[in-house]
Amino acid sequence: MADEALSAGAVARRLGVAVTTLRTWHQRYGLGPSEHVPGHHRRYTPADLARLETMRRLTANGVAPAEAARWAVQAPDTGPPGAGVGAGKRSARDGGGATIPVGRSGPAARGLARSAMRLDSNAINEVIDRAIRTDGVVTTWDTLLRPVLAGIGERHVATAALIEVEHLVSRCVSEAFAAVVRAHAPDGPPRLLLSCADEEQHSLPLEALGAALAEAGIAHRLLGARVPVRALLEAVNRTGPAAVVLWSQTRSTADPAQLTALLTGPQRPLLVFAAGPGWRAGSLPAGVVRPVDLAEALSLAAAVRDSLDQSAAG
Amino acid sequence: MADEALSAGAVARRLGVAVTTLRTWHQRYGLGPSEHVPGHHRRYTPADLARLETMRRLTANGVAPAEAARWAVQAPDTGPPGAGVGAGKRSARDGGGATIPVGRSGPAARGLARSAMRLDSNAINEVIDRAIRTDGVVTTWDTLLRPVLAGIGERHVATAALIEVEHLVSRCVSEAFAAVVRAHAPDGPPRLLLSCADEEQHSLPLEALGAALAEAGIAHRLLGARVPVRALLEAVNRTGPAAVVLWSQTRSTADPAQLTALLTGPQRPLLVFAAGPGWRAGSLPAGVVRPVDLAEALSLAAAVRDSLDQSAAG
DNA sequence: TACGAGTTGCGTCGATTCATGCGTCGAATT
DNA sequence: AATTCGACGCATGAATCGACGCAACTCGTA
Incomplete structure (x- = not known):
């Protein structure tokens, strides 16, 4: 030094x-x-x-x-000041639709895919629960759930089949995350609001973040999918969160006006995270932080962890 | 300081x-x-x-x-005896304000409505869990959850507001049902398939049925919302259920052709239930049973289970 | 079944209080 | 000599206050 x-x-x-x-x-x-x-x-x-x-x-x-x-x-370092985010490496884009959609994501992923094809929700639950218990939410999401879901999704858009498999697995994953959130008692008032962008219907990644937050003992609120801007502003106005995470899965739902509306809303200013692959780094309004993956989003949110809200000073 | x-x-x-x-x-x-x-x-x-x-x-x-x-x-930290759904004396009048109309559905419904307006998911979970533990899934659904959800829905279509409240409560209800399913270990292979009709996006009533079934010890499979006919037939063909429950919330999703397709499929299930207010009694194909409410659906499903047991034993 | 009475949550308005950034001053430090 | 220190004070914008009122809901009653 x-x-x-x-x-x-x-x-x-x-x-x-x-x-x-x-x-x-x-x-x-x-x-x-x-x-x-x-x-x-x-x-x-x-x-x-x-x-x-x-x-x-x-x-x-x-x-x-x-x-x-x-x-x-x-919390001395709460992440990049916004300059280093642009150098985000394009993470693994598992191209190539092979016969087994999960590729080389480990044996657990293959087992999960097989249980999914069998529509065996009990087995699915068992695999997911054990993975979360063993490796934690973040690792499970990155190395098990996301690959399998991506594989099913690719297959689904290609073949127009497997819709029922996709729904079942999504439900199981959602339930597993919910169970994690329920298992960890919240330690204070939720100062974090997680919400999908308008028209965005993929809420699973946000639920993963919510489970990871709960695992880390950080309270939060999760609104869900398809939250119109008006409803989001209403929720922000009502609960006054310290930070808002807005998820956008695809480019079509990543309207920067939503972020601007958040920043210029009637309620006090706040930290705004633009999460998800939908957002374009260049078109984000100033003051918006853009985590590149679940782990970074988690660490960013951790900076808000112990901040008990009290604007009074002595 | x-x-x-x-x-x-x-x-x-x-x-x-x-x-x-x-x-x-x-x-x-x-x-x-x-x-x-x-x-x-x-x-x-x-x-x-x-x-x-x-x-x-x-x-x-x-x-x-x-x-x-x-x-x-x-008394800062004491409370009246927390009672079930129907309990509670009506000593004082209850007013309105920015809340959800629940009518005479009991104090628990009003408490749930207030917690929902506050976007307090913890309180929501607490109320729902206790109601289910005390009164069971069926009663909780009929006297607590459905009135509140209906109230939110009415106000939602009227004012185009409360969307975020609706999402949050739906999530909490869904999670509570999932917890019930998880808590009751299935005692055998699921011979019952629950699925939403094509384009039908309301899956909460089906999840209620699923939770009630789990509570009664009846194993089942739940596909989820928006299941196309092809996917449903695929699932039936793959898992060979004894009975299929097809839920339709609104008339627009209640296409009787789906039921006919089920009955004429190669792996024809023994019994087909057309559940939900969407179905019209007159237009159902022969051999389709139409339960009018959750309790009847539950007893019918139990009858199916019992008959299966008998046939297996004999 | 419709209607009035009672309750309740919250929006609005003008006035007031509070938190905050910074300028100033005499003494101390580097 | 150039800063910096601690203390004090000031201007300003945000937050809050008290009062009032409104809309909505429930309940008792006709």
């Missing part, structure tokens, strides 16, 4: 705020140099600077300063 | 009610911050919040707000 210790003025200039504000943030929110003896000059380490960067970015997104400071204090 | 001095907005968001409602509760029932000078902002201490939590819990169970407030003021 470079032991560079930035002075208050340097930090203030870098952040674009006044020196006095730094002092104010320190004494009001405790957001200052980690080691500081009263009366002496403040020396900001890179870690302190990172905290202040988080504070600046959150406040720039409209988060109330008191709340933003709380997040910044306990 | 008291690190827990919640502002009015924060509390309102946490409870899922409007800020105005909080003020109303204060001046109508005296349910407010313990220390509050008129004109100043309200600061809710944890004790005050606990009181409001009690208020929320009681109203979620259908207690009239005035009475719930009386309880919450004097």
